[in-house]
Amino acid sequence: MSPQTCYLRTLAIIAVVGAFAGCELREPQRFQFPAMGTLVSVSIYGAPEETASAAVRELESLLTELEHEWRPTGDGALGQANTALAEQARATIDDDLSLLIEDAMALSEQSGGLFDPSLGELIRLWGFDDSAVDDHVVPDETAIGNLLGDTSSLSLEENVLIATRSGVRIDLGAYAKGVALKRAVELLKAAGIPNAIVNMGGDLKGYGRAGDRPWRVGVRHPRDSGVLAGIELGNEESVVTSGDYERYFELDGKRYHHILDPRSGYPAADTISVTVIHEDAARADAAATALFVAGPESWPEVADALGITHVLFVGVDGTIQMTTPMSERVAFEETGEALDIKVREL
Amino acid sequence: MNTATATRDDHLIAGFAALAIAIHIIESAFPSPLPGVKPGLANVVTLIVLFRHGLVPAIWVAGLRVVIGSLLLGTFPGPTFVMAFSGAAAATAVLALVVGARSRWPVHGPGPVGASVAASLAHMSAQIAVAYAWLVPHSALLKLAPILLTASLLFGIASGIIAQVVLTRLSS
Amino acid sequence: MISRGDTIIIAAAAAVVVFTYLRFWVPPGATAERVVIRGTEIEQTYSLTNDNRVEIAGPLGKTVVEFRDGRVRVAESPCRRKLCVHRGWLERAGEMTFCLPNAVSVELVGDSYYDGITF
Numbered sequence: 250m251s252p253q254t255c256y257l258r259t260l261a262i263i264a265v266v267g268a269f270a271g272c273e274l275r276e277p278q279r280f281q282f283p284a285m286g287t288l289v290s291v292s293i294y295g296a297p298e299e300t301a302s303a304a305v306r307e308l309e310s311l312l313t314e315l316e317h318e319w320r321p322t323g324d325g326a327l328g329q330a331n332t333a334l335a336e337q338a339r340a341t342i343d344d345d346l347s348l349l350i351e352d353a354m355a356l357s358e359q360s361g362g363l364f365d366p367s368l369g370e371l372i373r374l375w376g377f378d379d380s381a382v383d384d385h386v387v388p389d390e391t392a393i394g395n396l397l398g399d400t401s402s403l404s405l406e407e408n409v410l411i412a413t414r415s416g417v418r419i420d421l422g423a424y425a426k427g428v429a430l431k432r433a434v435e436l437l438k439a440a441g442i443p444n445a446i447v448n449m450g451g452d453l454k455g456y457g458r459a460g461d462r463p464w465r466v467g468v469r470h471p472r473d474s475g476v477l478a479g480i481e482l483g484n485e486e487s488v489v490t491s492g493d494y495e496r497y498f499e500l501d502g503k504r505y506h507h508i509l510d511p512r513s514g515y516p517a518a519d520t521i522s523v524t525v526i527h528e529d530a531a532r533a534d535a536a537a538t539a540l541f542v543a544g545p546e547s548w549p550e551v552a553d554a555l556g557i558t559h560v561l562f563v564g565v566d567g568t569i570q571m572t573t574p575m576s577e578r579v580a581f582e583e584t585g586e587a588l589d590i591k592v593r594e595l
Numbered sequence: 596m597n598t599a600t601a602t603r604d605d606h607l608i609a610g611f612a613a614l615a616i617a618i619h620i621i622e623s624a625f626p627s628p629l630p631g632v633k634p635g636l637a638n639v640v641t642l643i644v645l646f647r648h649g650l651v652p653a654i655w656v657a658g659l660r661v662v663i664g665s666l667l668l669g670t671f672p673g674p675t676f677v678m679a680f681s682g683a684a685a686a687t688a689v690l691a692l693v694v695g696a697r698s699r700w701p702v703h704g705p706g707p708v709g710a711s712v713a714a715s716l717a718h719m720s721a722q723i724a725v726a727y728a729w730l731v732p733h734s735a736l737l738k739l740a741p742i743l744l745t746a747s748l749l750f751g752i753a754s755g756i757i758a759q760v761v762l763t764r765l766s767s
Numbered sequence: 768m769i770s771r772g773d774t775i776i777i778a779a780a781a782a783v784v785v786f787t788y789l790r791f792w793v794p795p796g797a798t799a800e801r802v803v804i805r806g807t808e809i810e811q812t813y814s815l816t817n818d819n820r821v822e823i824a825g826p827l828g829k830t831v832v833e834f835r836d837g838r839v840r841v842a843e844s845p846c847r848r849k850l851c852v853h854r855g856w857l858e859r860a861g862e863m864t865f866c867l868p869n870a871v872s873v874e875l876v877g878d879s880y881y882d883g884i885t886f
Contacts, residue, residue, distance in 0.1 A: 277882065292882050450886035459882060469886035490885040499835065526886060618856065623848075674868050695864030696772060712773075712780045720783075731865050736862065738874075741787040748784050752777065758769060 266543055277444075277459050280305040286320075287450025291437075294444040294459045304440035308433055308447075315429050318346070321369050321378060321420045330410060331369065331418050338412045341422035347408045353424055354405060356532060360539035361557050365511040367403045369418025371396045375516075376419065377496055377507040387500035389503060393514035417586035423491065425451065427534030430454040430487060434530075446482070450496070454487035454530045468579070471522040471563050478561070478579040480526065484565035491537040492522035510542045519544040519565050526551075526578065533557070545570065553595045607644075608652050615640040619664040628683040630745045635715065635754060636662075638686075642707050642714075646763065650694050657683050674730055678722050685721030686714035705726035707762060708755030715751025719743055802839050803874045804832055815839065815875070825869030832873055844868055 277292040278301050289312060293301040320413050326346045333340035342350070353366040372395065374388045382461045396416055399575050404417075410419075414555050421428075426449045433447045435587060444463045445455030455464040465510040466488050467476035480488055493516070497506035510517040523541045527533040536555045540548040545564040552572070562570040566588040573578070576592045610615060619637040637660055645653035661683045665671040670679070693713055697704040705713070727736050802813045806823040813819065819834040820842070828845030838858040841851040844866050851866035855874050865872035 290883065446882050446883075447884035451884065453883045453885055457884070464882045465880060465883035467884045469884050476881065476884065479883075492886055495886065513773050627800040665807065679865070693776075700772065705776050706768075707772050709768055711772035711778035713776050716780050716783060726867060730870055732799045736865065737791045741784065741792045744787050748780050751780070755773075758864075 265297055273299065273561045277446075281330075283485050284309060285316045285426055285449055287426075289450070290566070291431075291449045291537075292446045292448075292459070292464075293434075293437075293442055294457065296442045300441055304442050307440060308436055309434065311436055311541065312429060315425070315432070318392060319349070319421055319425045319429075321418060325369075326421060327421070333570050334410060334412050334419070338417075340410045342408055342410055347405065349421070349425075349428060350410065351405055352428075353421060353535070354403065356424070356535040357540075360535065360551055361554065362511055362537040363539035363542040364424070364560065365378065366419055366421050366424060367412075367417050367507060368511055369420035371421070371508070371509055371511075371514055372414045372417065372420050375507070375509065377509075385500065385505065386398055388502060397514050399510070423489070423534045423538055424531060426450060426452050427487070427489065427529075427531035430530035451492075452487070452530065452534060452541070454485075454491045455481070455482045456485050458484075465589055468561065472567075476582050477563075481578055482526075485528050486526055487528065487533050488524065488526045489530065489533040490522055490524040491536045491541040493541075494518065494522075507543050508538060517542040517544065521563040521565055521567070523548070523563070524561040525557055526575065527557055549595045558595070604648075604652060607648060608659070610653045611640055611652075611656045612665055613643050613664070613731055615656055615660040616664050616667070619660055620667060623668060632743060634750045635718070636717075636757070638711065638714065639754050639758045639761070641690075642711055642754065643761055643765075645690060645694065645710065646707055646758070652689055653690065654687050661743075677729075678725060679745065681725045682718040682722045686718040689713045689717040705760040706755075708752060709756060710750040711755030712748065715747045715754065719747035779782075801876050802832075802834070803876055805872045806830075806873075807870045823869050823871050824867070827869045830866055830869050830871040832871075839873060839875065841871075841873060844871075846867065 276384065277294040278298065279290060279292050281288060281290045282301070287325070287435050291305055291308065295303070296304070297587055317323070319327050321331055322328050326343055330340040330342050330346065337451075350366065357364050357366060369378070371393065402412060402414050402417050404413065430447055430449055430452060431454070433449070434445070434456055436445070437445045438456070444459065446453055447457030451469070453466055458464065462573045463481040463483065466480045466482055468478045468480065469489065469492070470477040471494060482488060491508055493504065493508065494504035494506065497504050499505070506516045507554060508517050509515065520541045523537045525533045525537045525540065528534065532555065536557045537553065540557070540560060540562065543551040543563065545568070548560065550560055552558075558572060559575040559578060560572045561575050564570065568591065570591045570593050572595060573592055581588060615637040618640065622633055622636060625633075641653050641657045644656050646647070661679050665676040665679060670676045690710055690713075693705050693710040696707070723736065723740055772792035791850045791864055804811050804813065804821060804823060806825055807817065809823065812820065813834065815834065815837050817834065818836070821832045823830045823833070825845070829843070829850070830841060830845065833840055833842040838856040840856045841854065841864055844852050846868040848868050851871070852866035856872065857864060859875060863872060863874035
């Protein structure tokens with residue numbers, strides 16, 4: 250072998266080794282933009298940069314449109330429906346919104362009314378809608394009482410919404426994020442993205458993998474900064490958390506957060522956070538809210554009714570409860586903190 | 596060099612060192628894409644002296660270049676000088692090994708290109724090590740190591756080829 | 768022209784370079800979230816979201832780091848050659864610049880381990 254061929258061969262081997270090493274080490278591409286009233290971030294693996302950024306631009310315009318359509322106020326589809334409900338107690342809505350509300354109502358029924366999409370007026374009374382007041386007050390007790398009803402206060406037939414009492418306003422809340430996550434994933438797949446995870450303000454859905462590893466999601470510690478536990482996401486899974494720290498105000502040392510119990514009209518008091526894994530992000534979102542409201546005793550029944558098997562529940566006393574399938578999926582971070590963890594069967 | 600009069604070697608070293616210093620200073624006037632990366636064309640002069648006149652004159656040329664160059668640029672005796680000096684010292688040590696290999700295997704031993712690549716990588720590695728140990732002990736610096744070493748490999752090959760071409764011309 | 772010895776040295780050198788890529792290389796590209804600024808005695812992390820100016824004292828004097836529109840740069844440096852200033856704006860995780868004479872480094876980092884946080 251002449252020195253020249255030896256030299257070329259060596260270079261070729263190094264190039265091949267380098268290329269393989271490069272593949273393994275490549276990190277997902279990340280994108281961020283504001284939409285749906287929160288910060289949306291998208292991580293994409295295994296797509297050329299132009300394809301990825303084109304898909305993300307497309308996603309951004311879809312989410313901007315959905316945000317407009319599904320906002321409880323304004324001139325989008327839901328905003329108009331709410332205006333019509335307030336004025337005539339009935340509203341004619343388009344097919345898309347109709348399907349969305351129909352699904353939300355079905356989930357509400359399965360949750361025993363703990364997830365309730367018709368709480369818009371109550372949410373507004375507490376100042377947790379997007380009108381964002383600075384100085385919150387605890388609303389008057391009778392004002393809250395006047396807004397309480399049962400889920401049958403709303404009916405939907407043939408694209409016509411009917412409110413059976415006054416003061417019904419639809420606020421899809423986190424459920425809208427769940428539906429948007431589903432659609433975001435559909436869009437990315439259609440745009441030819443082989444692997445992606447979308448984070449919509451703390452609610453995530455992923456598909457595929459980040460190269461040689463699954464997508465990794467950290468569950469935020471509900472009281473400290475940092476991560477409580479890690480979850481490796483399976484294909485098509487979504488993970489969703491409802492926490493009392495997302496939107497709240499404090500008055501006289503008491504925390505009032507945005508997850509309201511439809512039975513009392515007050516923030517659900519016994520829960521800090523609920524994390525749920527399920528393929529259907531919208532169901533996961535509705536369930537996280539419902540289980541949060543259900544509280545440390547009765548969440549397993551609600552989870553069972555909603556078909557949710559993976560639950561991580563943090564009670565107001567800091568104790569952690571998990572379903573068996575969830576306990577097999579989470580890895581708690583080593584923080585030196587002693588955790589009080591209980592595994593419960595559904 | 597034990598007499599007061601300048602020997603032939605002294606003239607030779609002075610001339611080559613002056614050339615190396617000139618290249619060194621011209622090079623430092625150009626902006627660099629990354630701190631620490633420059634072609635190092637002054638090393639071509641060191642290589643030529645090494646292969647025509649031997650190791651000792653080459654060490655003199657490299658040493659004078661670093662000290663006088665940094666005096667002229669005003670970096671003596673600051674961190675930039677220490678970096679340049681440690682790089683040059685490591686490069687010289689490696690060049691001594693290369694010269695040893697060359698005298699043992701006159702045909703297959705390393706020539707200017709091999710010498711240049713070895714010296715260039717030794718130079719950069721020493722600078723990274725000194726910077727990490729002394730100036731900026733942050734992992735961030737190590738993350739730059741691959742890029743810095745890639746640049747030094749490419750520039751080392753380039754300098755080596757230039758030196759080889761010049762040496763061939765000079766001997767013909 | 769190229770001897771066997773040259774070939775061996777180039778191959779060894781290339782192997783060293785490949786090794787450093789395997790060991791140390793962090794590809795830029797991820798969206799940066801935080802800025803880590805390190806000086807002789809301090810190490811501090813800043814959010815990229817707020818526009819800001821930070822002064823770091825080093826052996827030569829003050830290095831000024833400027834944050835604007837999710838990017839960061841060294842705006843002023845007491846060093847002679849100002850390579851750190853010439854590096855310009857940094858905006859992706861993994862990007863960094865440093866000033867050796869004043870012993871200051873500025874590095875952009877993203878969320879390293881998790882692809883997202885649920886909250």
